[in-house]
Amino acid sequence: MNAQIVSIGNEVVAGVIADTNAAYLAARMEDLGATVVAHRAVRDLENEVMAALTAACDSAEVVLVTGGLGPTLDDLTREAAAKLAGVELVEDERAAEMLRSFFAARNRVPHPVNLKQAAIPQDATCLPNREGTAAGFAMEYQGAKLFFMPGVPREMKAMFEDEVVPRLRERLTGGGNFRRTLLVIGMGESDLGAKLGDLMQRGRNPEVGTMVHGGIIAVRIIGRDKDARAAQEKVEADVRRIREILGHSIISEDESPLPFVVAKLLEENARTIALAESCTGGLICAMITDVPGISRFFLEGVVAYSNDAKVEILGVPEAILEKHGSVSAEAAKAMARGIRNRAGADIGLSVTGIAGPGGGTPQKPVGMVCFALADDRGVIAREERFGGSRTDIRDRAAKYALNLVRLRLLGVV
């Protein structure tokens, strides 16, 4: 099955945003065993949209379209699709009902202009949007199947997975690609590449590739075979080899993000945690509280930016701050013990460092961060240096801290 991807929107074409939708859809289509032959991005202009759709239908059996389904005047994908099919736009009852519920849940009444988002070309099939107000739709044109989805990535992804994939499966004849992704922390991409060696050889099947994002490396293993089961077996064999090589550096084998992995370990070990953050400024708390149901394991966090807060809330002895400074292993240990005692938690975790851009010294440069973890086995401390911007340093430090909890709960440190 050949597929093309068409992105509609002035912001994409003018480079205001990068077209991540196209990459997502292309990767998913390849996973499903389809071959993506091209992408195109065109502006919100009716004739250009129509021309792009027509050209895409020429060389593909499936055309995935995103964008231009908003409520404002500059959104005209549905008009262009209707014109292409030579039909009128009609309000879809189910979509209108969903739109009204969406607004009702937010104590709002839809503006008449919003109801435009419930209109689809006559005879098209409505694709409900459970994440937003723009209805999608599926239609056929010149023998190709077209799926129109919103440009908002969250809405697009939900609609693609829930509505488009099941409709494509009928057409995909088994076989295809099998993909696994392992998330790895604690090393650079080139070090990882050296460790994996021949697994990453070009042209090999499965194909093993790495991609780094926010200090975490995704190792992607894609196996291809006419037989779906054989593709999976090839991939699983690689996963076993990679597991042997990387050990505890693998955070998750199911793409679970680090905070979710830590939350699961807290639950499995029936441990509670409390946090004392300085340079990460609440980032670790924010990451861990993104996990639903975490309130059973996460008790409290203190963002102790000022020394006063460190002394008064966490009970850090002033003598330690005076002697070692607030960025020191000693201060971190006192903060970890302090928050553990204050909250009555099983684990107290602390971070203190210099996120920059100012505040660095030759002894304590920007990027230096101290960590401590206190539990019933004692207190451990770590000192690390991180590079990059303020945002990078805070992000890497927050993940390092969460990983320290993970390794402690696994009994590795």
Place this chain on the structure above:
Amino acid sequence: MNAQIVSIGNEVVAGVIADTNAAYLAARMEDLGATVVAHRAVRDLENEVMAALTAACDSAEVVLVTGGLGPTLDDLTREAAAKLAGVELVEDERAAEMLRSFFAARNRVPHPVNLKQAAIPQDATCLPNREGTAAGFAMEYQGAKLFFMPGVPREMKAMFEDEVVPRLRERLTGGGNFRRTLLVIGMGESDLGAKLGDLMQRGRNPEVGTMVHGGIIAVRIIGRDKDARAAQEKVEADVRRIREILGHSIISEDESPLPFVVAKLLEENARTIALAESCTGGLICAMITDVPGISRFFLEGVVAYSNDAKVEILGVPEAILEKHGSVSAEAAKAMARGIRNRAGADIGLSVTGIAGPGGGTPQKPVGMVCFALADDRGVIAREERFGGSRTDIRDRAAKYALNLVRLRLLGVV
């Protein structure tokens, strides 16, 4: 000047990587006063590359091409370009010399296959690559000017800025586009569209478009005119009208994110702040501490997930939690007063709510969030409902809270 962008490479088309090159080039071309009319991405297949280049030349005076200039067999952009022009590939002396120096500087000798990267179509102009080994080139085809650059973003950017931009400037006749972006909070995209009305009319110049991301709407005004000054004046006139219509809903006129706007207001008003967060779980602290130098204004934050923490650290009376519950305006007020007193801050801000997915009741459904702000003028409280996922509810609540501080510092509430 109309421009098209063509990206060549299996990785882009199959979604292994997102096409950030296209976004970079499009944004730079628009800045330079050109109009980007479309992007396309095609695979490393000679006939598909030739077809894409031909189609792009049909509707653009300038075509920017990236990718397919590597040393391996699957890179065939230069072969496709030569075939299109009906000429042979010839080794460019300067490019070959640069390539040899590149390897020499790394104590390596180029493999014969590398010299392929110094070949360009006969009569094309070589575009030297100071960041890598692939030479770029410029050529004309059917009246359009084509620029071929490597796919590696660092190499592409250097070549574009050093080699392509100077060659385009001759053709750009002064004039061009002028762009402003206003960030707006506190309304839906459709409400905003209704308020802006005819400003968003299709085909109008300036073009006014909206894009929503994380509850914040970017209103983009792009004016086009042969005279650069006239373009700017058109845009500024629109900005004045939008300012009258939207008033304090405009967070910033220079794309400053909300936390930076709040930090600036704290500085201008010489006020300190302390935060008490429940459902947002540290997110507001994390957002505000992302601003460099914030430690002068942000004193501390408490993530009081448990009632114990609310009572012990913030001094919230147990009677309030028992009578009204921890998600109530009364609890929010006590938290705001409590953190203000504890920290000795000018402003105490609190958030307590139900982020879900569990924990909702008919009276207090998921998405209900209470806010309070305590300062020397008293205590104000707000109750809001937010929709979406747990992540969305937390994000919107954090921004609502920061906006409450902004409005208070502006004297609006």
